[in-house]
Amino acid sequence: MATTVKQMDLLGGEAYPSYEEIIEACTKEFANYVLPKGDTIFGFWMQTLADLELLDLELQGLAEDYTIDPVKRKVKLDGDEDFIRSRIAHLERVKGEPTLYSQVVDMFGDTNAYAFHNLYPYKGKFYPRVVRTLINAFKLNSDSLLLDPFNGSGTATHEASLMGGIKYESKR
């Protein structure tokens, strides 16, 4: 059982918060700051300004119109919601429902090493969601042909085949 050690003031009183109380208060404050608010929200894996640019690129290819709120970590968008939900890599939910990408990430417990992406683990690999972003930005569809002459561990081709192969099922 965890014991809480109170810090004492010079007279033996408990004037100061304990270490645990400070951590708990900071955790609440931090969660309040970083957790997105809204029904169309960033994925928790979006950590850098580069991710913000990638989200923007994807939405250019997928949505009819959109605005990104980087502070509240949410997006307003118009377009085919089910299609966007099935394709987008940088959103966790679209209009309240989880995206296919977030479902796959949950299933494998990893934002990069899902499906066969970890068959050949290598630190310098492409992030699969960068590939997904490019496919979305270029508006490729199941009639498109993606060739990778420097296929390496196959991130681009595997992600492309996943995008063509896994069908999104709405949970509504």
Ligand SMILES: C[S@@+](CC[C@H](N)C(=O)[O-])C[C@H]1O[C@@H](n2cnc3c(N)ncnc32)[C@H](O)[C@@H]1O
């Ligand atoms: C960075 S990796 C490519 C990653 C890959 N596009 C993906 O999506 O995972 C570069 C690959 O190109 C291969 N390569 C480099 N020079 C090559 C060449 N002249 N001919 C064929 N393959 C080459 C390397 O062996 C390596 O597997």
